[in-house]
Amino acid sequence: MRRVVLWVVGYGLVAALPCGCAGGGGDDGRAPGAPTGVTAEAGSTTSVHVMWNAVSANPSVSGYEVYRGGTKVGEVRGSAHMLDVVRLTPSTVYVFAVRARDAEGRLGPRSREVRATTPAAAAADRSAPTPPGEVTGRAAGSRAVQLSWTASTDDRKVVSYDVYQGGARIHSVGGAQTATVVTGLRPGTRYSFTVRARDAADNVSPAGPPVRLITAPGDDEGTDTAPAGFRAATRLADGAYYIDLSWVPPRVDGVVTEYQIQLDGQPATSLVWGGTPPRGKATYSFYAGPEAGVGHRVRLRARLPDGTWGAFSAEWAVTTGEHR
Missing domain, CATH: 2.60.40.10 (Immunoglobulins)
Incomplete structure (x- = not known):
């Protein structure tokens, strides 16, 4: 199933709907996409911890390359999504990006750049912190x-x-x-x-x-990986009804950049933030049709930083033309 980009809305959000077209995505042998959710945080005066979300591709991703500016500074296997960049200089701003490589050796595009500043060097410090x-x-x-x-x-x-x-x-x-x-x-x-x-x-x-x-048996993903505070309501605008959604992203390591909305038990829309996704309350609105009195069931789930889907939110029932 291929996803076709339809429009871009707030926060650099890209909405995509499934279609029955052949090929597309990572299923036609193309290079993997750019990693999302890239973050960089100083770990010491001379190191920075770089993280990113897993990339889905076919063939699968075999490794990731990490760049400092235009220089490749490290490489990890495809199952890893973090790297410590070391031997840096204190009180310095560094810029990092990540690329994915598939099993056939094809490199995808670079991720967006992220910045981190190493702390200033201090007088000799040989005292370790206390244990957590x-x-x-x-x-x-x-x-x-x-x-x-x-x-x-x-x-x-x-x-x-x-x-x-x-x-x-x-x-x-x-x-x-x-x-x-x-x-x-x-x-x-x-x-x-x-x-x-x-x-x-x-x-x-x-x-x-x-x-x-x-961990629990089975494959229930766990409710803690579901978006929290999910709400849905309908509204009339320009002669048609829309469903307005709001939620709080699940608290997981890394950044959630992609969601899947399920409407009446079927996948309806994929949302991908091209810019910086909101850490707090997120909102989205999509077209529901011109008729009043039509009932819908809606819920959504997040793609977690490890590349897997989290649990679905609670399901919300709405009817076009009705207000809560």
Whole structure:
């Protein structure tokens, strides 16, 4: 199924409707698309943590290349969506972009550029932060877990927290953040997570207490991956009815840039933010037809940063011409 771009609305939002055309998207052997949801955040005075959303392609993505300005500075396998760029200079602004490469070696276009500034160098600092305390977690369905912890302390400042799955670091968040959602897990699987704090001098704390969790069996995605506060209403404009939607994006690591709207049990519209997507309340409106008294059921779900679809929001019933 191919998606055809119809129009662009607020926030650089691109709306696409499915059609029965042959080919299209990543299913016809073309190079993969540009990664979305790219972020960059300083991890220390000499490093920056770059993250991006997974790219869907056919053939599948085999790797990602990370660029600092016009220079390639790193490469990771297709299952990874993060890279620490190291050996940087303190108090410096850097620009990063990411490209996807498929299994046949084709490189897609560069993502939008993102900027990060490394902190200023300080006097010699050999004191690591204290370990994060009271680390807790819970399974959020079959493919995600939610973690939280008590903030670490440091004689200067905690710049970031590193999240480990077993012995492997899988993610970093800013020093002001004390909770995260890890997605892309397997159903019915036992996991162990720990958290470490990092300061500007790259001193890393001991690990906080481990959290051992088992994801739910099945494939329910977990309600925590669903958009929250979903609402729908109809309105009349220029002789036709429209359905107005509003919601809050799910709280997951990375940036949600794509949603799928389901109308009356069938996929109706895909929404892709070309610019910066809203972190808070999001809104969208689409055409429902000229007739009053027509009932519809509508809900939506987000494509998560790991490339999988999250759970659907609660379903909302509306009737054209009726007001709530």
